[in-house]
Amino acid sequence: MKYNKILKNGIIDDNPTFVQLIALCPTLAVTTSAINGMSMGLATIGVMVGSSTVIAVLRKVIPNDVRIAAFVIFIASFVTITELMMKAFAPPAINEALGIFIPLIVVNCLVFARAEAFASKNEILPSAVDALAMGLGFTLGLTTIGFCREFLGSGSVFGVELLTDTSAHVLIMLMAPGAFFTMGTLIMIMQYFKAKRRT
Secondary structure (H helix, E strand, O other): OHHHHHHHHHHHHOOOOOOOOOOHHHHHHOOOOHHHHHHHHHHHHHHHHHHHHHHHHHOOOOOHHHHHHHHHHHHHHHHHHHHHHHHHHOOHHHHHHHHHHOHHHHHOHHHHHHHHHHHOOOOHHHHHHHHHHHHHHHHHHHHHHHHHHHHHHHOEEOOEEOOOOHHHOOHHHHOHHHHHHHHHHHHHHHHHHHHHHHO
């Protein structure tokens, strides 16, 4: 039951993208397509689960005065591993699209927030589950925004062309303002259904 609550919290109730509104830099920058959003989210999940697990294991031996520096080292290590794995196994187009945003996971406030607020205070398994749940919530948010922007902007989803009529494409959705429009609209829809459920 405890783990179900942690999962629900990370994916729905306290979703990093639509509720907490954190880690907006990669959210707005890389979500020009669904595959970019999903790839960024999966990379973040790998870093979060790995670093949160290590922090939970070592939480009692890390001196309080240097805990932030220690967190940076653990997170940076997993970011490096993730980046190298992506360069080895991910398609070149994804590596090119995500670019600098993979190394910037080191300073992603979502990763730091969960390390400080949860992993440094809890046992190993709950910390790993929390990191996974928040990562899944983040991935869901990025993929949804990318899905909407890609479909409206270029008429395709995950690279599969669905709307061949280019006059139906709303090109602004592939530009920076499109990310704000999409995110704002999705938050509005989510809040509407939340309010409706409460009444």
